[in-house]
């Protein structure tokens with residue numbers, strides 16, 4: 001056997017080790033999920049990820065191909081997150097709520113925790129139209145924007161394991177609620193008008209409140225929408241005074257209960 005053949009054989013053995021390690025790893029991920037589920041432990045334990053990152057950094061310290069190996073691990077960890085997400089939910093998660101209720105923030109957090117893809121409806125529509133939401137309202141009118149929302153909700157039904165972050169007004173249309181339900185579970189994030197005010201007061205991309213950024217106006221508009229929001233929601237999560245981790249953990253536990261995956 002010449003040297004090249006020997007090297008190739010050794011490489012094959014390396015691949016076998018990697019392959020078996022990966023298969024074993026994925027099985028352990030599922031075992032951990034099952035253990036957490038049957039022992040009532042929180043699903044999200046971000047400190048564990050921090051530990052893994054630190055471990056890898058120290059293992060790779062001074063090694064050649066450090067960046068390449070880190071790249072592979074990033075991919076492995078993301079895939080483990082996807083396995084967890086698929087185990088937990090076989091549908092899309094649709095987030096609704098008033099402007100500033102935390103839909104975008106919670107979407108991003110879920111996406112980090114579970115490597116889930118996020119569809120930020122406002123952003124997608126603005127991108128497709130090539131203009132900001134405020135400009136769409138001004139140039140084409142609100143109805144045009146609402147139609148775009150309906151179309152996007154229908155389009156998303158072909159996907160799985162996505163987080164769909166709706167615009168604040170999306171559930172106001174009855175047909176939108178029906179399209180949301182075909183996507184998956186609808187989660188309403190709620191907050192007090194005072195909390196909403198604090199979160200939106202410095203932004204300028206919400207035409208409906210741009211000239212009325214004050215608690216009484218926000219409170220009145222929220223009241224007008226309350227009934228439709230509540231009717232659309234499968235689950236309601238109060239966000240006041242909670243951090244992202246607490247909100248997401250509560251959301252996951254509610255979804256699991258709803259799907260009969262925990263008692």
Ligand code: S3P
Pocket residue numbers: 097098099100103122133166167168169170205206207208
């Ligand atoms: C709207 C909320 C906005 C955006 C548009 C209309 C509404 O989305 O869709 O300005 O009717 O409440 P956010 O809730 O993401 O700010």
